[in-house]
Amino acid sequence: xxxxxTMAEAAAEGIxxxxxxxxxxxxxxxxxxxxITKAFAQxxxxxxxxxxxxGKEEMCTGDPARRAGNEFLFQMLANQNIQTMNNYGVKKxxxxxxxxxxxxxxxxxxLGGTFEVLHHTQFLNMLIDDGKLKVDGDYYKDKKITYHDSxxxxxxxxxxxxxxxxxxxxxADLVEMNRCKSNGLCCGAGGAQFFKEDEPGEKRINVERIxxxxxxxxxxxxxxxxxxxxxxxxxxxxxxxxxxVVVLDVAELLIRSMGE
Amino acid sequence: xxxxxxxxxxxxxxxxxYRQYSRxxxxxxxxxxxxxxxxxxxxxxxVLLIALGQKKMFKNWIPAIFHLFIYVAxxxxxxxxxxxxxxxxxxxxxxxxxxxxxxxxxIINSIEILSLLALTATFVFLYRRNLLKVPRLVKSELNxxxxxxxxxxxxxxxxxxxxxxxxxxADKVLQAIDPGxxxxxxxxxxxxxxxxxxxGGLEPESLMFLERTGWWLxxxxxxxxxxxxxxxxxxxxxxxxxxxxxxxxxxxGRMENMPEIMNEVKSMLGxxxxxxxxxxxxxxxxxxxxxxxxSWKNILNAYACTECGRCTAVCPANITGKKLxxxxxxxxxRDRAEEVGRNMLTGDMKYAKTQDSTGTITLNKGNYDxxxxxxxxxxxxxxxxCTTCNACVEACPVLIDPLEPILKLxxxxxxxxxxxxxxxxxxxTALENNGAVWQVSTERDAWTSEM
Numbered sequence: 001x002x003x004x005x006t007m008a009e010a011a012a013e014g015i016x017x018x019x020x021x022x023x024x025x026x027x028x029x030x031x032x033x034x035x036i037t038k039a040f041a042q043x044x045x046x047x048x049x050x051x052x053x054x055g056k057e058e059m060c061t062g063d064p065a066r067r068a069g070n071e072f073l074f075q076m077l078a079n080q081n082i083q084t085m086n087n088y089g090v091k092k093x094x095x096x097x098x099x100x101x102x103x104x105x106x107x108x109x110x111l112g113g114t115f116e117v118l119h120h121t122q123f124l125n126m127l128i129d130d131g132k133l134k135v136d137g138d139y140y141k142d143k144k145i146t147y148h149d150s151x152x153x154x155x156x157x158x159x160x161x162x163x164x165x166x167x168x169x170x171x172a173d174l175v176e177m178n179r180c181k182s183n184g185l186c187c188g189a190g191g192a193q194f195f196k197e198d199e200p201g202e203k204r205i206n207v208e209r210i211x212x213x214x215x216x217x218x219x220x221x222x223x224x225x226x227x228x229x230x231x232x233x234x235x236x237x238x239x240x241x242x243x244x245v246v247v248l249d250v251a252e253l254l255i256r257s258m259g260e
Numbered sequence: 261x262x263x264x265x266x267x268x269x270x271x272x273x274x275x276x277x278y279r280q281y282s283r284x285x286x287x288x289x290x291x292x293x294x295x296x297x298x299x300x301x302x303x304x305x306x307v308l309l310i311a312l313g314q315k316k317m318f319k320n321w322i323p324a325i326f327h328l329f330i331y332v333a334x335x336x337x338x339x340x341x342x343x344x345x346x347x348x349x350x351x352x353x354x355x356x357x358x359x360x361x362x363x364x365x366x367i368i369n370s371i372e373i374l375s376l377l378a379l380t381a382t383f384v385f386l387y388r389r390n391l392l393k394v395p396r397l398v399k400s401e402l403n404x405x406x407x408x409x410x411x412x413x414x415x416x417x418x419x420x421x422x423x424x425x426x427x428x429x430a431d432k433v434l435q436a437i438d439p440g441x442x443x444x445x446x447x448x449x450x451x452x453x454x455x456x457x458x459x460g461g462l463e464p465e466s467l468m469f470l471e472r473t474g475w476w477l478x479x480x481x482x483x484x485x486x487x488x489x490x491x492x493x494x495x496x497x498x499x500x501x502x503x504x505x506x507x508x509x510x511x512x513g514r515m516e517n518m519p520e521i522m523n524e525v526k527s528m529l530g531x532x533x534x535x536x537x538x539x540x541x542x543x544x545x546x547x548x549x550x551x552x553x554x555s556w557k558n559i560l561n562a563y564a565c566t567e568c569g570r571c572t573a574v575c576p577a578n579i580t581g582k583k584l585x586x587x588x589x590x591x592x593x594r595d596r597a598e599e600v601g602r603n604m605l606t607g608d609m610k611y612a613k614t615q616d617s618t619g620t621i622t623l624n625k626g627n628y629d630x631x632x633x634x635x636x637x638x639x640x641x642x643x644x645x646c647t648t649c650n651a652c653v654e655a656c657p658v659l660i661d662p663l664e665p666i667l668k669l670x671x672x673x674x675x676x677x678x679x680x681x682x683x684x685x686x687x688x689t690a691l692e693n694n695g696a697v698w699q700v701s702t703e704r705d706a707w708t709s710e711m
Binding site for chain 2: 001002003004006023025026027028029034037038041042053055056058059060062064065066067068069070071072073075076077079080083102105106107110111112151152155156157182183185186188189190191192193195196197198199200201202203204205207208209
């Protein structure tokens with residue numbers, strides 16, 4: 001039983017937490033994404049990280065609102081989050097969602113919210129490098145894993161290595177898709193597409209992407225974004241491959257490799 | 261006679277070109293201010309590496325190499341063009357040949373070899389467009405003028421090279437007949453054998469006629485090209501440079517902030533606003549509806565676009581058969597800018613929105629209305645299909661950003677028209693009511709109890 005503290009609780013107890021874990025909407029409410037949240041929280045617990053969440057005080061970062069064109073709603077959400085985080089004197093944020101990561105890194109500073117921001121794949125690398133987290137099991141040794149770059153971590157923020165490094169720590173056999181890194185193909189969820197049906201076309205984007213992943217013959221499709229993971233999982237179902245291929249966040253791979 | 265004709269042609273071309281290019285400048289400047297941020301060192305570095313050095317072209321080697329042939333040939337031929345202009349004005353022949361000697365031979369040889377490579381590239385490009393039908397080069401937005409435009413330029417390229425070799429080939433033969441008037445150019449890689457092979461044994465009069473034909477063909481294609489560019493996608497040969505220089509240096513993931521909305525929201529939330537902007541009674545329009553609402557950088561992007569379609573080829577929406585094509589968005593912006601610019605030039609007051617109390621009306625960008633907008637070119641279906649994945653931004657060899665105008669159009673759709681995809685409305689409502697993208701009954705931290 002792990003106790004996840006909120007910033008309010010930590011403040012009441014007079015604990016100065018090192019990092020705020022911003023869980024995000026998907027990680028908080030979506031049952032599939034909650035598993036990623038829990039895996040990451042577990043990893044932080046194993047590494048003895050001093051962290052807390054905002055809990056009920058957390059709001060959507062405003063990414064889907066802003067990308068949909070609803071600047072007003074974005075400003076409402078972002079400014080409230082900034083107020084909350086500044087009140088707690090937050091210095092450092094970690095997210096399990098690249099959309100939140102991008103917002104804090106690139107869009108909140110202009111609004112008065114300046115924080116050090118890490119995506120969980122970057123944070124996990126640091127924990128391993130600092131020796132706080134040990135990944136030495138052979139659970140994924142030589143298993144074929146393909147990795148899907150989320151647009152907001154990869155092409156938009158240039159982080160291609162952190163998640164791949166983690167997969168290398170697992171001694172897995174990383175097979176790249178044709179379109180990877182800066183040429184990676186979107187899963188179809190960004191720009192608030194996740195919340196609407198596709199515009200008329202011949203094919204769904206997630207199906208196009210999963211076909212490429214299936215071409216690698218990897219049994220595991222790894223990613224770093226709860227929305228990508230949902231889209232890719234839907235793609236797997238559309239191709240009726242759910243018995244052969246599994247879509248997992250890198251944090252989930254790590255926790256499984258530890259036999260947790 | 262030839263001299264007078266040449267000077268007249270040069271003057272006329274200069275005059276028409278000045279008018280055409282000023283018109284384009286004015287069209288670009290119909291856009292809003294654009295804040296050029298970041299270091300100019302980095303901007304010049306981009307010009308050097310990406311515009312001059314074509315770094316991003318080399319993501320795809322085959323077209324990059326052939327494009328490089330034409331590009332380097334084009335730059336080198338400018339040296340010869342200087343000589344042509346001097347010869348044309350002063351009625352001399354190969355002015356640089358005796359002055360530069362061996363160096364002249366080197367330059368002309370470089371031009372000959374590059375022309376040969378450019379000719380190969382021309383055929384390869386004609387093949388790729390018309391026979392191989394590379395998908396991005398045969399998409400529907402290219403039907404009509406854009407396709408013809410691309411082929412016309414390749415034809416022009418062919419004529420130019422033909423001109424060069426006719427001129428040099430005939431000259432080479434004439435050098436042997438009349439060295440007084442035709443100074444020795446030294447051994448030329450192509451013309452020293454092609455000239456005698458094609459034109460050897462012809463009468464000097466025919467040779468002189470051929471030499472002149474080649475010379476005039478060369479300069480006429482060049483002058484024609486200058487006047488043709490403003491109508492063509494090939495304007496990129498000039499505009500790629502300023503376009504790269506002025507490209508956005510801010511992080512890709514940062515959407516342009518809207519301070520007027522930010523400040524309003526901040527004061528609603530009781531947060532002190534640093535700079536209070538004077539409030540006006542006018543109902544504000546947010547986002548972009550027409551050319552005037554885009555930045556001049558967005559319009560410059562559109563004029564710099566050479567319709568290569570690398571953006572569209574990687575667009576996830578386009579790949580999966582949706583209507584959105586980032587290239588089409590850029591082409592539409594240029595077409596609309598052209599339309600508005602044309603209408604403004606007519607001075608016809610039917611395009612003026614209002615007249616003031618004295619009854620005088622002026623036609624300017626603040627007062628323009630032709631009953632149309634960018635939305636007559638770009639449909640909602642197109643802009644609503646964008647996943648903001650930035651693949652188009654990454655793909656463009658000259659750093660055009662098709663995403664920014666798409667997002668500006670979305671802002672207009674949502675903020676000013678209060679329209680948008682119906683499925684977004686429940687998301688907006690949920691965000692408004694409980695700060696989550698879904699209407700949820702559980703608490704945000706419910707998952708912690710399952711740890």
